Amino acid sequence: MGGKVDVYIVDVYSVDMIGKLEELTLLACIRAGEDAVPSAIYEVMMVVGQPIAGFGAVYTTLGRLAKKGLLRERSVTDAQGRERRSFSITVSGRAALNESVGASTRIAGIAWAGV
Incomplete structure (x- = not known):
């Protein structure tokens, strides 16, 4: 006991943080490419081999991210x-x-420090 204690301050409130599903949806959107349709984004998310969320939850998240200005939404005409x-x-x-x-990386680094 009586050893040195490191104190780390991470200001996670400095910006509006996005949720984990929003983070994963943004990553999948990048992988799916420009003007990706929801089904293509969902397919990217399913590549991990286990359901992250249902299609409806991802579809709703896409709309929420567009409303926040984090995604650009537009209407496209498909082959049909x-x-x-x-x-x-x-x-x-x-x-x-x-x-x-x-922020996740910094917090993980703190959590694992000294373990």
């Missing part, structure tokens, strides 16, 4: 002539994603 929603990450979305991943 149907109107579909498509999404692309914005500069703000990349910044929020970088902040979220960075």
Whole structure:
């Protein structure tokens, strides 16, 4: 006892943090590419081999991220002539994603320090 204690301060409230599902959705959107449709984004998320969330939850999350300005939403016409929603990450979305991943990494580093 009586050893040195390191104190780390991580200001996780300096920006509006995104949730884990939002983070994963943004990452999947990047992987799916520009103007990705929800089904393509969901397919990327399912590659991990286990369900992260249901399609409805991901679809709702895409709309929420677009409303926050983290994704750009637009209407595209598919090969069958149907109107579909498509999404692309914005500069703000990349910044929020970088902040979220960075905060998780910093906190994980603190948690594992000295273990």
